[in-house]
Amino acid sequence: MLTQLSIILFVLAALLILMACVKAQRVRSWRESLNPSAPEVPDAAFVTARIALIGTAAVCAVMGFRGLGIEDGSKWSDGELKSAVEQAAYELDGLLYRVDDSGEPVVHFHDYDTLIENEVVENGGGDAPQDGVAASAADGNTDADAYFTVSANGADAEFCVHIERVRSKKDDYTPPGLDADTWTQLGYRLAVTSREGAC
Structure with missing residues (x-):
């Protein structure tokens, strides 16, 4: 218009x-x-x-x-989206994720799709808009292994972001004064990669 x-x-x-x-x-x-x-x-x-x-x-x-x-x-270009998705994947890769005995996250940082969308927008840079990014979940996603197709308003390109939750025993945490057998927060790290094209 x-x-x-x-x-x-x-x-x-x-x-x-x-x-x-x-x-x-x-x-x-x-x-x-x-x-x-x-x-x-x-x-x-x-x-x-x-x-x-x-x-x-x-x-x-x-x-x-x-x-x-x-x-x-007000619109994303293909180049802006590509750069933002690559940087977002780089920054999310290795992110610490702890869960309690029931498997619930100790600190909840949104669902994976919201996490990706926020990180892509944050890494848009230049004159990229501060909204208009969508991360669509693929069928069969789990907390341990998930794929998301990332698109943005104005961009023709799409990108596939893969998130895998990997157990990291060295990141387990037991609060002071408690026995590790009684209560321990289990540590995980996110392994995040991206590639061009829909998932």
Whole structure:
């Protein structure tokens, strides 16, 4: 929508500049052919008209470029999404995940899809939007092994993010004063990879 509006503004700016370039003598002759008895237009009126036309054309051009900037800033490009997904996978890889005896997370950090979406948005950088990212879960996902297809508003590319929860005994934690046999938080690490294409 903004792109079409920007194009209209650019066309209007070009027409206004063309109007400003018409010579005063030509305008006078057209006017005289249409209405021979009309009083002559002074040169100052043509100067004022040219300034107004060029000023309006400049405003149209500036608004057109702003519209394109807003449009670009509201959509993801394939390059922005690729970079953000790769960085998100890198930062999530090795993330510590502890569960209690029942298997529930000790510190809940969202579901995997929300975790991926937030991390991709955070790593968007540049003029990438701060929303519009979706991580769609593949069929058959479990807490231990899950695949997500990551897409974003405006981008044609899709990426597959694989999360595997790997047991890490060295990250087990027993609170001080308790026996390890009584209560221990089991440590896991997330192994995260990404590749281009849907899962």
